[in-house]
Amino acid sequence: MQLSYSVNNLRSLTGLPLINIRPITILVGRNSAGKSTFLRTFPLIKQSIEARASAPILWFDRNSVDYGDFQTAVRNNNPEDSILFSFEAQDVEVRNERWQRHYYFMDEPYGRRTRTRILSAKLDFEIGLQVQRTSKLRVNFDLPEHEIFTNIVVAKDGRRCEDVIVNGISAASMLPKTNFSFLSSALFAPLRMTQEVKSEKTRQLPYWTEEPLISDIFSLLKPHVDKRIADHNLMLEALKILQSPRLSDDVVRNLIERTELRSVQKLYRKWLESDDQRERKEIDWICALSYAVSNYTNVCHALQGAYGSTLYIGPARASGERFYRNQELEVSEIAPDGENLPMFLASLSHSELSEFSDWVEGIFGYGISVTRNVGHVSITLKRDGFHANVADTGYGVSQVLPILAQTWWANRVRGRGPSGRLPSNQSTFRIFAMEQPELHLHPAHQAKLADVFVEAYAQSKRPIHYVIETHSESLINRLGELIEDGKIPSSAVQIVIFSDDGNGTDPNGAGISISNFDEQGHLKSWPYGFFSY
Numbered sequence: 001m002q003l004s005y006s007v008n009n010l011r012s013l014t015g016l017p018l019i020n021i022r023p024i025t026i027l028v029g030r031n032s033a034g035k036s037t038f039l040r041t042f043p044l045i046k047q048s049i050e051a052r053a054s055a056p057i058l059w060f061d062r063n064s065v066d067y068g069d070f071q072t073a074v075r076n077n078n079p080e081d082s083i084l085f086s087f088e089a090q091d092v093e094v095r096n097e098r099w100q101r102h103y104y105f106m107d108e109p110y111g112r113r114t115r116t117r118i119l120s121a122k123l124d125f126e127i128g129l130q131v132q133r134t135s136k137l138r139v140n141f142d143l144p145e146h147e148i149f150t151n152i153v154v155a156k157d158g159r160r161c162e163d164v165i166v167n168g169i170s171a172a173s174m175l176p177k178t179n180f181s182f183l184s185s186a187l188f189a190p191l192r193m194t195q196e197v198k199s200e201k202t203r204q205l206p207y208w209t210e211e212p213l214i215s216d217i218f219s220l221l222k223p224h225v226d227k228r229i230a231d232h233n234l235m236l237e238a239l240k241i242l243q244s245p246r247l248s249d250d251v252v253r254n255l256i257e258r259t260e261l262r263s264v265q266k267l268y269r270k271w272l273e274s275d276d277q278r279e280r281k282e283i284d285w286i287c288a289l290s291y292a293v294s295n296y297t298n299v300c301h302a303l304q305g306a307y308g309s310t311l312y313i314g315p316a317r318a319s320g321e322r323f324y325r326n327q328e329l330e331v332s333e334i335a336p337d338g339e340n341l342p343m344f345l346a347s348l349s350h351s352e353l354s355e356f357s358d359w360v361e362g363i364f365g366y367g368i369s370v371t372r373n374v375g376h377v378s379i380t381l382k383r384d385g386f387h388a389n390v391a392d393t394g395y396g397v398s399q400v401l402p403i404l405a406q407t408w409w410a411n412r413v414r415g416r417g418p419s420g421r422l423p424s425n426q427s428t429f430r431i432f433a434m435e436q437p438e439l440h441l442h443p444a445h446q447a448k449l450a451d452v453f454v455e456a457y458a459q460s461k462r463p464i465h466y467v468i469e470t471h472s473e474s475l476i477n478r479l480g481e482l483i484e485d486g487k488i489p490s491s492a493v494q495i496v497i498f499s500d501d502g503n504g505t506d507p508n509g510a511g512i513s514i515s516n517f518d519e520q521g522h523l524k525s526w527p528y529g530f531f532s533y
Contacts, residue, residue: 001302001429003465004088009075010067011037015511018088021431022494023457026476027469028530029498034511036315038498039469040065041085042433043312043336048187049304055134055158056187057127064312064336070127070134082128082137085187087303090120093428094298120145121299125187130156135185141296146245150292158185166289174285175216180293188300188307193293213290214238220279220286226263237264245291247271247284306429311410311464312336313402315435320390320398323376332409338402345370345405346377356408357382363448368401396440400449403437407452411460433467443474450478454488473531476523484521493517497527 004018012034019025019038027035047061059067067073074081094117124140135158141150151165161180164171171178177196182189193212217238218231225234237259244251249272256268271280317338324342334344345353345368357367367382379390381397390398410432438446449472457463470476476495483490495515515526 001092001306002090003303003306003429004090006086007038007041008084008086009081010041010073010083011075013037013511014075017512018086019496019512019514020494021465021467023463023465023492024453024479024488024494025465025467026479026493026495027467027498028471028476028495033498035469035496035498036435039433039435039467040067040312042307042310042431042467045085045187045307046310046312049308054185056125056136056185056189057134059134065314070129079129082126085125085127086123088120088122089299089302092119092121092299092302093117094119094295094302119143119295119298121295123296123299123303130158133158136182136187141292141299143245143292143295146288146291148245148288148292150289150296152180152191154182158182159189161191164289164293166285166292169285171289174282175213175289178212178216188304190297190300191293193290213286214242216286217241217283220283221264221267224267224279225261229261229263233261234264237261241283242287242290244287246287247280252280302429306431309430311406311430311432313338313406313432313434313437315439315469317399317402317439319395320379320393322389322391323378326372326375326377334402334406334409338398341402341405342370342377342379344409345379346372352412355412356405359408360404363404363452364445394440396442396445399439400437400441400445403434403449404452406432407456407464410464411456428462430462430464431467432464435469436471437468438470438472438475443472446472446474447478450475450482454479454482457488457492480517480521480523482521483517483519490517490519490521495523495526497530 002020004020006016006018008014008016012032016034016038027039029035043064044057044059044067047064048056048058051058051061057070059069059073070083071077071079074083120143122140122142122144124138125136126138126140127134128137129135130137135156136154138154139152141152142148143150147167149167153162153165154160155162159182161182162172164180171180175195179194179196181192181194183192195212195215214235215238218235221234221238237255240255240258241247252268252271256265259265259268271277311333313334314336318341326343326346332344332347334341345356348356348370353368353370357369361367361382365383369380369382369387371378371380379401380387381390381393390401410430437449441449453466453468457466468475479488479493482488483493493516497513497515499511499513513525513527515523518524
């Protein structure tokens with residue numbers, strides 16, 4: 001999956017275009033330009049997913065990020081305004097399982113209907129205040145490949161939908177007996193479609209006819225075909241039609257080949273002869289609605305997997321101490337402030353700790369060991385036969401160790417969840433958001449961080465996408481050198497420059513511009529003297 005993302009009207013962010021999240025995405029800019037606000041929305045969405053909240057966004061988590069509440073988070077603290085979260089997901093793998101239970105009614109092999117297909121979509125959430133609490137106000141869901149554009153108007157309770165508008169046509173007016181609602185108040189909650197109880201005659205048909213919208217297509221087909229056709233067979237035709245996103249000419253030709261009902265074939269041929277067929281237009285719209293609703297849930301599931309596996313390390317990391325109390329916890333994710341790093345290292349096996357130590361030593365020249373003594377744990381650095389407690393070393397060491405540990409562990413375990421087990425929604429797209437990993441490091445060591453991220457990218461089968469807020473010129477220059485050396489392709493790295501005056505050089509958006517490396521590792525569209533003025 002490829003992901004582009006933006007957020008607008010959150011604090012100072014406005015007019016922000018979609019930003020493609022590449023394997024290494026560097027955020028730079030002056031203080032208060034909005035780069036930290038943008039980066040922290042990744043753990044913000046993660047904490048909103050993990051908590052059982054009554055709102056789509058959980059603005060405050062003691063163990064992660066704190067935006068206060070909606071009024072303090074929205075631009076200019078205007079409670080009447082709204083915040084827009086936008087996502088564009090490309091190459092989403094979707095397993096087409098919707099019709100598995102009906103396979104024995106169809107004339108295609110069972111396996112063909114369970115194949116994986118690729119989907120691309122754009123999803124916008126407008127978040128505001130409803131009844132004094134954060135709620136979804138409106139959701140836009142676009143499937144450009146099939147020219148399906150959906151607008152969902154959310155009721156005040158944040159779950160029911162007042163209307164679902166597909167390609168400008170209202171479902172409330174077209175299908176008054178069809179209801180839509182979200183299964184919960186969560187940001188990526190699935191969308192459910194239900195219909196009122198059908199007639200006695202319809203209820204006598206097989207259970208699969210209860211699938212929403214099949215009876216609506218049946219009712220549109222019925223007046224135009226031979227009345228001797230059994231309702232059961234005509235419902236099968238409706239089921240076949242509903243598998244398609246749109247009733248294009250190619251789809252109609254395929255339907256002609258798949259039916260043996262002559263009057264139905266005649267109707268399909270009539271559709272091909274003229275574009276002005278009312279029933280075809282209505283059925284085409286119903287197909288688009290059905291496709292939008294089912295794939296909305298698929299895309300939300302993919303996004304939940306990606307953001308739910310986000311890792312985050314903040315800028316204020318705990319300093320090294322001489323001793324730490326041993327809690328005997330198994331830790332598989334470093335806390336944002338790095339405070340649980342000693343317990344993480346203590347929970348590693350001897351071979352794992354040795355592997356981590358060798359990895360750090362290969363990059364920075366010193367190894368790591370853990371000493372346990374009478375309920376306490378201490379972290380020791382090893383170099384050329386000498387040992388030193390982390391409290392006796394430079395402050396920068398304690399600041400970079402959580403970054404190194406999380407990077408090494410995330411690639412080693414391939415995205416385990418907080419419990420150490422692979423989560424059920426494990427995504428092929430993972431994000432590691434970090435703020436100022438270079439804190440208190442010498443410029444030469446700042447440059448070595450680029451080697452850490454590039455090596456992790458090269459070695460991982462499912463690379464983590466690093467979103468890094470930094471002020472380090474050395475780190476950026478080193479990335480260019482590694483591109484020139486062929487260690488990483490230039491297409492895998494980008495620099496997002498945040499402007500402090502809201503007048504970025506990118507004509508497609510306000511407040512940011514994008515600078516990329518060429519194949520020789522030279523920055524293109526880089527502001528002259530950026531780190532000097």
